[in-house]
Amino acid sequence: MYMKLLEERRSIRKYKNQEIEGEKIQSLLQAALLSPTSRGSQPWQFVQVDDKDLLQELSEAKAGGSSFLAGATLAIVIAADPEISDVWVEDCSIAATNIQMEAVDLDLGSCWIQIRKRQRQDGSDSEEYVKDVLNLPNKLRVDSIIALGYPDEEKEKYDLDDLPYNKIHYNRYGHEVPE
Template sequence: MLDLLLTRRSCRKFEDKAVEAEKKEKLLQAAQLGPTGKNTRPWEFVVVEKKETLQKLGDCRQPNQPFLPKTPLAIVVLGNTQKTDTWIEDVSIAAVIMQLEAEKLGLGSCWVQIRLRESNQGMSSEEYVRKLLGIPEYMAVLSIIAVGYPSGTMPAHQLDEVDQAKIHTETY
């Protein structure tokens, strides 16, 4: 796992190549196998591949997200607020697991924060995405995970980036 974490970097440039159905399925399976408080599993996902919709998703944030219209796959990560008060934590874990699975499958990914952000359309990012995709009010929009085959590579992280001063034993 440490090797996977060292090589995983946010990817904002993707090849013009679709993500295969079996890889999409693995991403969504992996996301749903993560732990949740009291096994509530409050996550749901909207898979977006249509160029027209991806283009509109690019306006979900202020400033805009110019790589979203160019990604072959965007997975909108939702949390059912009626199921649990830990939906943010539970759904965040699912999104991170999805990103790690993407790395394992040779795909790049980037988290686009939606919760508590503003769109280019004079409304919250969450409201914009909810209206665009027909998401019901009780489903909170946490993030969008852009996924595709990376165009180029970035250098891996190094273990010397780990700051031992941030680790405390027994007390702060």
């Protein structure tokens, strides 16, 4: 069942002009909050954004790879307090993935937009820009934004036969797994 969702998940960057039901948004956020964190420290904070002007502003957060956010129905901005956990990046990444996997289950399309370590067109820092747009406390770091909406593009699902099995090693690196 979960495997089927993993095969179906693709990055969707075109969205229909169709609202996402409140219960679905609730499920996406619950998926985030159900994520495991190092020492159970839950260092993350999530900002749910559906305001069109804010989505437009956030779409300008990076030099490339974020413009499609202007056409998204919803964004979930994932930030964290690094003073609470030194592995906040891992914690945020798991939450991001859980949101994306719940999105597939809800027939929604989603795409990860990397913010940490990225710059805007003018060379300024993407994280600082997002913090400014959303009034985030200065101590928070911004990991990523998940763009969401009903898909307006079709992508092929993954084929288990085509996975890069050469990346799997047996006991020691470089040894193939016996058939």
